[in-house]
């Protein structure tokens with residue numbers, strides 16, 4: 273039993289910090305309250321953890337990572353040429369990086385079937401939700417992971433097989449993608465009817481759905497099809513002049529009633545590091561990099577607009593794709609605050625409580641409350657003071673076990 277005394281505890285009741293004590297026993301939180309009210313039987317048998325200069329929050333939830341991708345320039349080649357053992361070792365290593373950086377729950381948003389062997393709850397890894405191979409059209413995005421399906425029967429069978437093999441979430445490739453060779457990112461992969469077939473089948477097995485979606489058309493199809501969480505929302509169109517992908521935001525498509533609004537995961541930090549050299553003025557940008565920096569600026573404008581429209585966001589980074597690392601979930605959080613204009617409280621909520629709900633774990637993790645799993649992190653600085661606070665996760669507890677101090 274641990275008696276944790278931090279400087280402040282982030283509570284979901286009002287999304288703010290409060291003075292107090294958290295008591296954990298085994299893997300659960302057993303008491304949260306004011307120091308004066310702490311029952312004496314806890315004081316007698318509990319071990320005191322003094323975190324007097326730190327801020328205690330629920331562990332972070334990263335809803336979108338790829339544990340088998342190595343974040344290199346050759347991510348797809350390395351994935352397809354590695355053995356099962358190599359990929360599992362890589363996934364273990366990268367999962368440990370996630371946990372050490374404060375992510376106590378993560379969803380792998382697309383992998384081989386073998387990844388499920390890691391298990392949902394290994395002591396040195398975050399609590400894991402697995403999608404297994406994404407459901408994708410023939411030769412569609414990430415087809416090489418092993419689940420191409422198009423007819424109604426194929427789609428329903430694909431979902432059932434995922435459930436039987438132990439997947440706990442279901443990933444849909446609603447448009448093409450950039451890292452798959454010969455796959456057009458701006459092409460819709462499925463109709464509304466096909467998406468509905470997948471989503472309804474997944475819900476029969478209680479699998480939360482998420483859809484990779486790079487275009488406005490794809491967003492409209494996914495929201496009409498009832499997808500729980502729509503990812504990226506890049507609003508790409510292909511420029512007729514240059515052939516490059518440009519962002520074109522059509523606000524009307526996103527003006528839905530609150531009840532119809534899906535969860536959104538953007539991944540503003542995805543590939544962000546690739547432009548650091550020119551962003552920080554270490555060298556002159558090429559014309560293509562000037563274009564990409566401008567597209568990045570437009571992305572933040574789009575996300576800001578979606579925040580103003582009142583969309584519920586969750587946090588995901590796409591860690592594993594080009595230059596997107598497993599110890600950098602903090603980058604997504606700081607960019608959502610600093611560049612997209614999300615409030616610090618909404619940033620915390622997106623990265624904790626709402627992330628847990630998105631994964632179907634809302635009754636188990638994501639908030640600091642009696643009966644919840646003791647997945648906790650401590651920060652040296654308050655996120656109220658700086659969005660960079662998440663960079664300094666100095667203490668991590670998962671399932672009541674201290675994994676970093």
Ligand SMILES: [Zn+2]
Nearest residue numbers: 336338381590
């Ligand atoms: Zn992804």
